Amino acid sequence: xxxxxxxxxxxxxxxxxxxxxxxxxxxxxxxxxxxxxxxxxxxxxxxxxxxxxxxxxxxxxxxxxxxxxxxxxxxxxxxxxxxxxxxxxxxxxxxxxxxxxxxxxxxxxxxxxxxxxxxxxx
Numbered sequence: 001x002x003x004x005x006x007x008x009x010x011x012x013x014x015x016x017x018x019x020x021x022x023x024x025x026x027x028x029x030x031x032x033x034x035x036x037x038x039x040x041x042x043x044x045x046x047x048x049x050x051x052x053x054x055x056x057x058x059x060x061x062x063x064x065x066x067x068x069x070x071x072x073x074x075x076x077x078x079x080x081x082x083x084x085x086x087x088x089x090x091x092x093x094x095x096x097x098x099x100x101x102x103x104x105x106x107x108x109x110x111x112x113x114x115x116x117x118x119x120x121x122x
Contacts, residue, residue: 023089027107038064038076046085080110
């Protein structure tokens, strides 16, 4: 029984890690030789996301300056912003048609403004 519980925990932990990674980088890409910049991952300043997810919402700054402590992470004007924050994105991404409809529209609007700095991947 202990082994089954342990295997279940491994599955859940791996799923949550990859699910979060999907949300953090959905639709954004960079070339192999390009340095990671602030526009290569999503951010949000929603208070609930910042508190519950311990500054995961400032993921762009973490990628831009990987050695920064989490409590000093900042937001960037040119980073794509999740519509509703990370906390709500966890629920939206469970239903792909809704996720694609909302986030793809946000990506399209972002690219109209900053299109030269990033690449959309659908």
